[in-house]
Amino acid sequence: MKMQPTPTLEDRIRKVREEVEIIIERRVAAVAEQSPGVPAGVIRNLITARAPACACAQYLALKQEEAGEPV
Numbered sequence: 001m002k003m004q005p006t007p008t009l010e011d012r013i014r015k016v017r018e019e020v021e022i023i024i025e026r027r028v029a030a031v032a033e034q035s036p037g038v039p040a041g042v043i044r045n046l047i048t049a050r051a052p053a054c055a056c057a058q059y060l061a062l063k064q065e066e067a068g069e070p071v
Helices: 009-034 040-048 055-066
Strands: none
């Protein structure tokens, strides 16, 4: 049986960032439903501004917020 090559760090980072983008876009869509007239870009900026360092930090901040923990 041929072994699958181990993904590079860069490939794993890209995959994680894609997953985080999906989660953020879902959150933006949910907030947009409750806030008609507010542009999605504004909602996205408000969500991601809590942890502007990187997509991973933004994801962790969203999860903390969902769990009711202080961000």
